[in-house]
Structures are given as C-alpha cells and as structure tokens.
Amino acid sequence: MATPSSPLFSYEVEMAGDTTTIKCHGRVVADTAPELKQLVKPMVPKCRRIILDLSDVDFVDSSGLGTLVGLKVSAAAAAYCTLEFINLSPRVKDLFHITKLSEMLGT
Numbered sequence: 001m002a003t004p005s006s007p008l009f010s011y012e013v014e015m016a017g018d019t020t021t022i023k024c025h026g027r028v029v030a031d032t033a034p035e036l037k038q039l040v041k042p043m044v045p046k047c048r049r050i051i052l053d054l055s056d057v058d059f060v061d062s063s064g065l066g067t068l069v070g071l072k073v074s075a076a077a078a079a080y081c082t083l084e085f086i087n088l089s090p091r092v093k094d095l096f097h098i099t100k101l102s103e104m105l106g107t
Contacts, residue, residue: 007026008026008027008029008031008032009024009025009026009027009028009029009031009032009035009036010024010025010026011023011024011025011036011039013039018047018048018049019047019048019049019050019051020043020047020049020050020051021050021051021053022039022040022050022051022052022053023053023055023056024036024052024053024054024056024057025056025057026056026057026058027057027058027059027060027061027064028054028057028059028060028061028064028065028067028068029059029060029061029063029064030061030063030064032064033063033064033066033067034067036064036067036071037067037070037071040052040071040083041071041074044071044074044075044078044081044083045078045081047081048080048081048082049081049082049084050075050081050082050083050084051083051084051085051086052068052071052083052084052085052086053086053087054085054086054087054088054089054092055086055087055088055089057088057089057092058089058091058092059091059092060092060095065095065099065101068085068105069101069104069105071083072104072105072106084106085105085106085107088107093107
C-alpha cells in the first residue's frame with residue numbers, strides 16, 4: 001500500500017506475520033514527521049514488531065529525529081512491541097551518532 005501524500009515523503013507498508021515493515025522514501029522533516037507519526041503510532045498496540053526501513057531517507061531534521069525517538073519510546077512502553085530502524089543512509093547514521101541517539105535507537 002503506497003501513499004503519494006507528499007513529494008517530500010512517501011512509504012509502503014508490508015505486513016508478514018507479526019512483523020510490519022514500513023519502507024520510507026524522501027525526508028523525515030517538520031512537514032512530513034507528523035504523517036509518519038500518524039502512520040506508526042496506531043500500529044504500536046497492534047504489532048509485535050515494526051521495522052522502519054530508512055534506506056531511501058536522505059534527510060532527517062530535528063522534528064523528524066524527535067518523531068523517531070518518540071515512536072521508539074512509545075514502542076518500548078508497550079512491552080510487547082519492538083520498533084527497529086534498518087538500512088540507514090550514512091547521513092542519517094551520522095546524525096544518530098552525533099546526537100548520541102545511536103544506542104537508544106538501536107542503530
């Protein structure tokens with residue numbers, strides 16, 4: 001299921017068993033972060049494992065970073081749900097490292 005919602009951000013959702021994978025494209029920034037939050041947050045109580053594939057995300061700003069952290073915290077609070085970030089671009093991986101969030105975000 002794809003969404004052409006914004007030229008800055010789109011995604012596809014794949015469900016397999018108890019794992020939901022969301023492949024993100026574009027930028028996770030102030031204009032697009034709320035859309036990602038609205039997509040993922042309702043999944044937390046329903047899904048055992050959520051994977052955010054960020055291979056095609058080329059930029060994350062402070063709002064996007066706050067959204068990713070908030071989603072990770074929400075999943076952690078729901079003891080039965082894990083949220084993973086995979087396939088980070090070097091730029092996003094550097095951002096997680098610089099902000100000292102690599103360990104918390106499990107990247």
